[in-house]
Amino acid sequence: MGDFFTLSVLVATAASAIRLATPYLLASLGETIGQRSGVLNLGVDGVMLLSAFFSYWTVLGTGNLWLAVLVGLVVGLAMGVLYGVITVRLSATQGISGIGIFIFGLGLSDLLFRQLVGTPKPVRRLPNVDVPILSDIPHLGEALFQRNLLTYLAFLLVPATALLLSRTTFGLNIRSVGENPQAADSLGVSVERTRFVAILIGNAMAGLAGAALVLQLGIFQPNLTQGLGFIAVALVYFGAWRPVGVMGGALLYGLVNATVLQWKALGIIPVSGSDLANMAPAVLTILALIVLARRVHAPAALTKPFTRH
Amino acid sequence: MKKQWRLSSSVLVLLGALALVGAACGGDDAPASGSGEGGALRVAIVAPSASDDLAFSQSMVDSVNALERAVELSVTDGTFIVEDAAAAIRGYAEDGNDVVIAHGTQFGGSLVEIAPDFPDVTFVWGTASDTQGLDNVFAYAPAAGEGGYVNGSIAASLTESGVIGVVGPIEAGDAVAYINGFEAGALAGGASEVNITYTGSFGDVALAAEAAEAHLANKVDVLTGTAQMVVGAVGVAADAGVPWFGTQANQTSLAPDLVVASQVYHWEVVLEEMLALRDSGVIGGQAFEINLANGGLVIEFNDAFELPAGVRDAADAMIEGITNGTVNTGS
Numbered sequence: 001m002g003d004f005f006t007l008s009v010l011v012a013t014a015a016s017a018i019r020l021a022t023p024y025l026l027a028s029l030g031e032t033i034g035q036r037s038g039v040l041n042l043g044v045d046g047v048m049l050l051s052a053f054f055s056y057w058t059v060l061g062t063g064n065l066w067l068a069v070l071v072g073l074v075v076g077l078a079m080g081v082l083y084g085v086i087t088v089r090l091s092a093t094q095g096i097s098g099i100g101i102f103i104f105g106l107g108l109s110d111l112l113f114r115q116l117v118g119t120p121k122p123v124r125r126l127p128n129v130d131v132p133i134l135s136d137i138p139h140l141g142e143a144l145f146q147r148n149l150l151t152y153l154a155f156l157l158v159p160a161t162a163l164l165l166s167r168t169t170f171g172l173n174i175r176s177v178g179e180n181p182q183a184a185d186s187l188g189v190s191v192e193r194t195r196f197v198a199i200l201i202g203n204a205m206a207g208l209a210g211a212a213l214v215l216q217l218g219i220f221q222p223n224l225t226q227g228l229g230f231i232a233v234a235l236v237y238f239g240a241w242r243p244v245g246v247m248g249g250a251l252l253y254g255l256v257n258a259t260v261l262q263w264k265a266l267g268i269i270p271v272s273g274s275d276l277a278n279m280a281p282a283v284l285t286i287l288a289l290i291v292l293a294r295r296v297h298a299p300a301a302l303t304k305p306f307t308r309h
Numbered sequence: 310m311k312k313q314w315r316l317s318s319s320v321l322v323l324l325g326a327l328a329l330v331g332a333a334c335g336g337d338d339a340p341a342s343g344s345g346e347g348g349a350l351r352v353a354i355v356a357p358s359a360s361d362d363l364a365f366s367q368s369m370v371d372s373v374n375a376l377e378r379a380v381e382l383s384v385t386d387g388t389f390i391v392e393d394a395a396a397a398i399r400g401y402a403e404d405g406n407d408v409v410i411a412h413g414t415q416f417g418g419s420l421v422e423i424a425p426d427f428p429d430v431t432f433v434w435g436t437a438s439d440t441q442g443l444d445n446v447f448a449y450a451p452a453a454g455e456g457g458y459v460n461g462s463i464a465a466s467l468t469e470s471g472v473i474g475v476v477g478p479i480e481a482g483d484a485v486a487y488i489n490g491f492e493a494g495a496l497a498g499g500a501s502e503v504n505i506t507y508t509g510s511f512g513d514v515a516l517a518a519e520a521a522e523a524h525l526a527n528k529v530d531v532l533t534g535t536a537q538m539v540v541g542a543v544g545v546a547a548d549a550g551v552p553w554f555g556t557q558a559n560q561t562s563l564a565p566d567l568v569v570a571s572q573v574y575h576w577e578v579v580l581e582e583m584l585a586l587r588d589s590g591v592i593g594g595q596a597f598e599i600n601l602a603n604g605g606l607v608i609e610f611n612d613a614f615e616l617p618a619g620v621r622d623a624a625d626a627m628i629e630g631i632t633n634g635t636v637n638t639g640s
Contacts, residue, residue, distance in 0.1 A: 003527070012526030016519050023515075110387065119361040120540050122563055125548065217518055218544045219563075221537065222359050222387055226513045258519060264506040265474065265523040271505055274480060278509030 014143035021254030023213040025154045027232035028246045030205025037198035038178040038301040042098025045229025046105020051075040051210030053109040056220035076207015080200040091305035110222040125218035150212040161243040178299035181306040191306045240296040256281045349379035353401035356412040360386040362537040364557040372576035395419035402427040431592045445593040447583045452600035453483040454490025456572025458638035460554040461494025464531045471501035474524030476534035476542040478511040514541035521545035578605040602632045
């Protein structure tokens with residue numbers, strides 16, 4: 001255990017936790033905005049898969065990482081339009097529609113990868129960028145301020161999302177249509193438009209999450225996310241629909257995973273206990289949800305389609 | 310409510326259809342029915358991961374394509390869910406294929422139910438060391454520890470820190486054999502420590518990448534790994550300039566300057582034997598192993614990676630020793 005508490009290993013563990021947390025954080029923040037407007041999107045994983053594939057394909061063809069990020073964002077937006085039409089315009093059941101989006105994204109990304117790429121080919125990974133001055137702080141600088149730009153963006157989006165939801169008219173509209181859409185409608189707020197825009201933002205961020213995942217890894221393969229999008233949805237509940245709470249959940253999930261991997265590498269967790277240790281992040285999430293379920297309340301109109309009476 | 314249900318159903322049908330079209334176009338090249346063109350043997354493979362994964366599934370597809378006889382091949386891949394694989398296996402048997410390859414240890418339970426219903430079809434199942442008493446099933450397994458031992462001993466000659474890292478999936482099947490063999494070879498070759506991480510997943514690329522990062526933080530300067538999720542770990546090794554050893558398929562394309570050698574599975578060696586038996590009327594009931602001696606396992610070196618003087622010769626001598634039984638890998 002002593003080997004774990006050396007500065008170099010602790011810094012590496014923190015850096016690993018932040019890398020793992022980045023895609024979760026981006027997807028969860030987007031899902032938070034959607035859910036605060038009353039729309040649950042279980043299709044996040046499918047959106048991430050499609051965005052990840054198109055980002056990968058873009059960088060494979062052009063070598064341009066930032067064009068790849070943009071493409072991931074645009075694919076997310078396009079999937080947002082589809083999901084918005086299904087759930088807002090057509091008032092389809094959100095849970096089942098989300099699963100449909102997931103299956104669609106899983107199948108299409110797999111198909112496109114096979115047809116357009118075939119065997120996995122490595123591509124450039126997002127480079128780390130040092131934050132001036134802060135990156136020079138001993139140890140802390142290496143862990144926190146020598147990361148890629150999408151990681152910085154993800155963490156900057158936490159206060160931005162909090163401000164959007166609490167301090168802007170649009171944010172107030174989002175919360176009102178998520179809590180009491182009938183009342184919001186009677187006050188002149190367009191429930192449909194507000195929810196549609198919230199879905200677009202949420203899916204665009206899921207698209208960014210997919211891009212961040214694939215560009216951190218530098219490679220794509222079918223079902224790359226391995227259910228990451230579903231964990232991102234769970235983290236919204238974990239974070240009690242608040243951006244800071246969601247960030248805490250994403251970091252905790254990343255930290256537990258990173259710590260388990262470090263302990264395995266150091267032999268602190270023996271091979272015989274490996275399977276048990278793999279369950280740690282999921283067990284932690286479930287326990288947290290059990291505890292939080294008694295203390296927090298979901299947006300009152302979550303999953304309920306709006307119909308004007 | 311009823312209207313809403315109909316609407317959501319319609320949407321789902323549309324999405325499901327698109328997804329199914331994707332799955333159908335991507336994973337299954339099966340002909341509609343009938344015997345193979347020009348009398349070719351009709352062979353079908355059901356594999357858990359992508360058929361071009363540079364690992365387990367690709368090794369079987371490449372091997373069937375390397376068979377000397379004319380084969381009409383169909384593939385259903387990405388069947389991580391055993392029930393999906395079972396449906397594909399049964400479908401191929403019903404469709405009149407001569408040989409159906411269930412490429413995954415986890416498909417054994419399904420074969421017990423399916424194989425007796427098709428007594429004229431040869432089922433080929435692995436990795437497994439026995440046929441579960443089924444007369445129309447051939448089993449196959451790799452002696453993955455042999456190539457692991459060779460890779461491990463070469464790795465020991467490359468490490469400066471003396472610490473070598475391994476990224477594994479789930480502690481099962483040929484992954485365990487390879488990793489145990491690698492560890493034994495590395496320690497026998499003079500490495501002081503072999504750190505092994507089983508990520509708990511055959512498919513989680515991100516976790517495999519972070520497992521490799523964790524090793525690098527702990528003085529590891531040579532890495533290896535097994536299963537299809539290692540593509541992430543190879544990327545980490547490549548960025549860090551750390552040599553990588555592959556297994557199952559040749560992984561040189563993932564890091565052309567840093568992949569030292571790959572243990573490649575050539576299942577065609579035992580498939581040819583099975584098909585010869587089938588021609589003589591024996592359609593199953595025997596188990597086969599690929600190893601260095603029968604040429605089913607081949608260590609493919611990457612010529613772009615310059616090994617220190619004498620290391621390649623020592624590795625070749627070790628392969629020869631394992632082949633003729635003078636070197637004991639402990640596996």
